[in-house]
Amino acid sequence: MKHEVNLEKYQIHTDLAIDVLDRKSDLKGVKKEVNVYDNITVTDVCLDSINSLNKSKGNYITIEFDDITDSDNYNSVKKVVVTELKNILKKMKIKNNDKCLFIGLGNAASTPDSLGPKVKNNIIVTSHIYKLGTLDSNYRVVSAISPGVMGTTGIETHDIIESIVKKIKPDFVIVVDALASESIDRLNKTIQMTDTGIHPGSGIGNERREISFNSLNIPVLAIGVPTVASAAVIVSDTINYMYKHYEFNKEYIKNPKSKLTFNNINYLNKNITINKKDKEELFGIIGMLNENEIKSLMNEVLNPIGYNLMVTPKEIDFVIDRLSTLIGASLNETLHNINC
């Protein structure tokens, strides 16, 4: 019997460029550079207009880190974020005196979707002071809005943004949004910046129109953090770990020393080759599917019965607070000439 997964039916939904990179091996029109600072990994991807990832042409910088609750780690991550913000604004040819409109997307009343509005509350706005003629030269002209989400305004978010841009005429826009993640290990531990803007289906709120240079006619820097994942993602990730765990245990059982240390071992740190035959043995038909096919199958199984929940870790309140402080402070340092 052949499996019946219809791979076209379910669009794999990911907002992170590196998620897509992870799944692909043919990389035409893609330049990639990875730098590691202590526990922080920065992946810089540049896509040509005809790239093989079906993503918009442009730069995608992804900063991955482990923990920002510790104040040392927080400071290391902030330093990297400020450096990368300055780099991408330079690539976007933003000048020091260009006027910025900051947009905090998302729903302030829903913790996992409140990253944008919370960062907005941390942004130092100066536009009204500039008009009074009393703005200190260290500060750039910055305004900031939280347009809300369509479910609570009744208005498509893009319409609010477009009309305000038309009225106040900023030179460039920065948007911050909470994203959906393709893998649980990146949840709340990744900051993505891109000069390609925000695209349909991105973000938790799922607004329908893009916020980008194309739609606004000014440069748009989009900053996103994955804060939710679907049940399908969790299952698919787990199946992957099960393969590794299975191979690791097989290897391990042959080694008599292992008895002593078993409980302390993180098998992910081991170099494990996953055997195709073992996958089938462990997982039957499911074991014959590749990751994309498994995700599609999960969606096919879970969507019609309403169980493909978008979930968020239970510590989300503390994580969002910390992330919005970090991103707000990084933006203030980058936009203005100050230390936060």
Added chain:
Amino acid sequence: MKHEVNLEKYQIHTDLAIDVLDRKSDLKGVKKEVNVYDNITVTDVCLDSINSLNKSKGNYITIEFDDITDSDNYNSVKKVVVTELKNILKKMKIKNNDKCLFIGLGNAASTPDSLGPKVKNNIIVTSHIYKLGTLDSNYRVVSAISPGVMGTTGIETHDIIESIVKKIKPDFVIVVDALASESIDRLNKTIQMTDTGIHPGSGIGNERREISFNSLNIPVLAIGVPTVASAAVIVSDTINYMYKHYEFNKEYIKNPKSKLTFNNINYLNKNITINKKDKEELFGIIGMLNENEIKSLMNEVLNPIGYNLMVTPKEIDFVIDRLSTLIGASLNETLHNINC
């Protein structure tokens, strides 16, 4: 020695039409009607274009009540608010299928100024459902925004509103805002509705441009509740009470029966004539000033030393919650054909 109060120097700041009425006796171009339901007083004032109050031409409905923490009182007040909302929308010639944009003015992060954003959170929005073609006929097309305040957006609030109105083209606008009060006894106990909109200097945030038919070219219903008062208002009110207390005590001392009941007496309920000579005796030069002059003097004394605080009662969190629930539910009943 003559007193040196410069009455022109300080503009008396009030957002409530009935505050102005209270101070004036010459009433050209003013029609006034008062109705009392239980403990709720509704004052309906209609001003001609050349009225003697220096207020915009139009209708001002003021609903005064005592307490809405009790659920019976809450329901009585809500009933009156719904009736008056329907009345004024009728006078404004708003039709049942006219599209409404609700605007919650003020700063969500500052409790006494958060009335507008909190009411916004209670409004049932339908505009996005209408576009999908699935709106139940009981519901009007409503959208809702909280534009924030200039201090946190850097953008003049009027500019945000004007550009969104231009884009989404509602038939009329309803704005809710927290106001400054001219007397402590109206604080959090008055709802004012007017078809004249919101004017410069009104509201706690003190934005500079009006939100009205003149500026938006569509009808604007403004709903306001006084939630803060200045120290000058408190002092001026108290001096007034001191006169009454003084006269009451003088009267009272002559009456031997009074000894038994003294502590339970609310002297405001008594009919007391305040004697001009007594005012001078009690208060010296200050006693020779009228209420306007006293308020001006207070501003003259307190402003240069930075003590003319805007204050709010310490129970403000509970009051704002209750008021925003009441106004939100009243608007939902009025705008849609439903019970809340």
Added chain:
Amino acid sequence: MKHEVNLEKYQIHTDLAIDVLDRKSDLKGVKKEVNVYDNITVTDVCLDSINSLNKSKGNYITIEFDDITDSDNYNSVKKVVVTELKNILKKMKIKNNDKCLFIGLGNAASTPDSLGPKVKNNIIVTSHIYKLGTLDSNYRVVSAISPGVMGTTGIETHDIIESIVKKIKPDFVIVVDALASESIDRLNKTIQMTDTGIHPGSGIGNERREISFNSLNIPVLAIGVPTVASAAVIVSDTINYMYKHYEFNKEYIKNPKSKLTFNNINYLNKNITINKKDKEELFGIIGMLNENEIKSLMNEVLNPIGYNLMVTPKEIDFVIDRLSTLIGASLNETLHNINC
């Protein structure tokens, strides 16, 4: 090769009695009664002292519902909750004038764990009024505390509760807590009441000592709602759904009519027999495990690599608000002689 799952190593963690019931077929010392009202299912389980579920002797009432955002559903569920609260208090022999101490367990600062403190904010407390001698006869003597969680107080929660109980001497205690769930379909859609109290490992905060008649010497009614689930639970549930989906599709493919309706079908509503051979074909070795073994395996795979996240649906803010309003109002109606 034999699979290496050590079923003793991982304690299956569930707070809901019906979760355990679902897994067991041998039911000594267990009485069970199920009643269905519209879409609300009430399961009443009574366990003898030597029952086969390894749960404390006593009554467990479980109320399952679908949705409480709609106000009709909300009212139906509230009615059932009040009825069941009255029933269980009667079984516990609580008298009308018995003094109640309400305890809202959990961390107010963490949305999925804030159910207890939020319900506490909705409880009408009367103990201080009773002491003044002015308590209306409709009201019971009720006090209420939120002791916080050990992570933010440094104190074992049981110690706080025990010392306050000793001091104020209530006749019985009601505790409300957020729980961990064993299945995603019960998340935020189940209210469990039990006269057996709260036990180690229950609740999100994982305090170590029980809160029960044994530890406090007065009756304890515990009310819990599952608000978080582990990644292991999500995977295990999904594997279950995959079997059903697989069998359904096999059945379905034989039926030519199915082509027209495929997308609208919820296969859970169909009567599907899952074939043991098919399980193995679909899932290999995994397909040979029973549900308990799968959960244990998931824990074995996910715990050592730190991916066994406790997660909560992204709508948790709205859900917790609604649930805490419902439970608070139900308790007020039950404890006092009033309508909420």
Added chain:
Amino acid sequence: MKHEVNLEKYQIHTDLAIDVLDRKSDLKGVKKEVNVYDNITVTDVCLDSINSLNKSKGNYITIEFDDITDSDNYNSVKKVVVTELKNILKKMKIKNNDKCLFIGLGNAASTPDSLGPKVKNNIIVTSHIYKLGTLDSNYRVVSAISPGVMGTTGIETHDIIESIVKKIKPDFVIVVDALASESIDRLNKTIQMTDTGIHPGSGIGNERREISFNSLNIPVLAIGVPTVASAAVIVSDTINYMYKHYEFNKEYIKNPKSKLTFNNINYLNKNITINKKDKEELFGIIGMLNENEIKSLMNEVLNPIGYNLMVTPKEIDFVIDRLSTLIGASLNETLHNINC
């Protein structure tokens, strides 16, 4: 006619020792030392057991500052607060390894009364880690509770504290509470520390029993910030300013140079002698009263008609956030051996 103020009838309510000092000139049993650092004034008052202030014997340290929104000022004030905390703990003979119970008094749901609970959220608690035997030597054993207020618990706060102290046996207690102020210029700009504890009528919630060495048998450090004032205080302060303004203007009118600078002058900075005759001329009978008598009269006038509101400045949300961060960080630095 003589004025009828009954000075015994109204107890003057103040929580700040320096308020009392300001009103008195006879100072038996009182030692006072004032130090000024930049814009920060530290007043150290030590009262003997038979002092003339009717306050408990002990040390009262009052730190007065202007502004802590600016980050430089914030850091200067924090440095002074840490120094003074260390001083007073030394005077109280608290040793480095003494176990601390922190108590955040007040109502978390009422902004002006939420200082205690908000500081509590910033305290680093370690007691549970200490019990596991893994506490770093830089840290003291600290636990922390927010007992709530009687209006929302039904329990006298002292009873909760006493029973927890008995159970967990700390070596000393630190309580933080929001206070009522006697003068508007100290509102939110004063931190008082005292080893005499919290006394009846102190604090906004007005609990009835003291929290002190006498009631708990261990040292109690009480930290308070005045966040609310009564209308009577505002009026009385203003009358005081009016005298100064009057004398200043009289002086000023004689000086022809004054015409040019009038608007920029803060008359409080001038050395002005207030003439008794002028007071009467300006204020009639009221001008013959001293400050105490005026406050009593205000209470007599305002209390029976329900207008003696406790008010708080409209910026209270931001102020409480900043103050609770500052006091929390200062306590963490003082209790533990760390930098915040």
